[in-house]
Amino acid sequence: MxxxxxxxxxxxxxxxxxxxxxxxxxxxxxxxxxxxxxxxxxxxxxxxxxxxxxxxxxxxxxxxxxxxxxxxxxxxxLKQDQLTNVALIGVGNLGRALLNYNFHQSNNMRISAAFDINEEIVGTILSGVPIYHMDDMIEQLKIQQIEVVIITIPSTVAQATADRLVEANVRGILNFTPFRISVPDTVRVQNVDLTNELQTLIYFLDHYESTKE
CATH class of the missing domain: 1.10.10.10 (Winged helix-like DNA-binding domain superfamily/Winged helix DNA-binding domain)
Known part of the structure; x- marks a missing residue:
């Protein structure tokens, strides 16, 4: 390459x-x-x-x-010739949907660890993925050498969580929260705001003749 x-x-x-x-x-x-x-x-x-x-x-x-x-x-x-393990932070409704989505079926990516504070699911396995407590996040990310994470957590704790992810040597964050987190230049953040995308689509439908981007 x-x-x-x-x-x-x-x-x-x-x-x-x-x-x-x-x-x-x-x-x-x-x-x-x-x-x-x-x-x-x-x-x-x-x-x-x-x-x-x-x-x-x-x-x-x-x-x-x-x-x-x-x-x-x-x-x-795109590193599809090797398996990339990804962690999920936050196992709410969106997090569970992502756990159920089979990334590995057509791509060499898989969620191999998930983290939450809900004691009812911590220590269990959902969709084949072990759920750890947030208190163990930094240690587990380092042990499992996971450098890419997905965050689906409340905006109020997004920045604090991002700071801890930096401490865990994470290099890439897929951010599903509307909060724009701040990280060092060594960390890449991709923001996915579903509400924003839908609002943009609705705007284009009302203001542009073509629906193609």
């Missing part, structure tokens, strides 16, 4: 490319053009070619892209 920084917008499209390439490979497709990819994933072909160019020569003029080779390349780029 080429070790250089790529634009954030490109990085966000990589999983889309990988997922569709897996679909093509499973359906027996051998090669694909940027135009075909464009029509399928609704990203213009010039953007696709530019995105791919950040990683060097991935295709051949007049031939297009070898589906299996490109799929394997993005698999390695």
């Amino acid at each position: 080429v070790e250089k920084k790529i634009p954030n917008a490109t990085a966000r499209r990589l999983p889309i490319y990988y997922r569709y390439l897996r679909f093509l490979y499973d359906s027996g497709k051998v090669r694909v053009s940027s135009t075909e990819l464009s029509e399928a994933i609704k990203v213009d072909s010039a953007t696709i070619r530019r995105d791919f160019s950040y990683f060097g020569a991935l295709g051949k003029r007049g031939y297009g892209y070898d589906v299996e080779d490109l799929m394997n390349f993005f698999s390695k780029t």
Whole structure:
């Protein structure tokens, strides 16, 4: 893999490319053009070619892209060729839904540990995932060498929890709370605000003729 920084917008499209390439490979497709990819994933072909160019020569003029080779390349780029263990912080309604979602079925990611303060579920196993008390979070994250976590906790404790995650050497946080946590530059935060996304969708429906982003 080429070790250089790529634009954030490109990085966000990589999983889309990988997922569709897996679909093509499973359906027996051998090669694909940027135009075909464009029509399928609704990203213009010039953007696709530019995105791919950040990683060097991935295709051949007049031939297009070898589906299996490109799929394997993005698999390695996204670390899908190795298992990534993830922790869940907060096992409420949303947390339980995420536990029930089988990340590992089509991706090499799995929630391997969850943390909560609810004594009724601490010490139990839900959807195959052991539930630990929040008091044991730092110790367990270090022991299990987990560097990626999902937080689905009340906003009032989001920052304090983030501070503890930094202490546990976590490198990535998927934040489902509306609170924007502050972390050092060594930690990457992805914010997922479902309410905000829905409100944005409703706004676009009322103010734009096209419903495509």
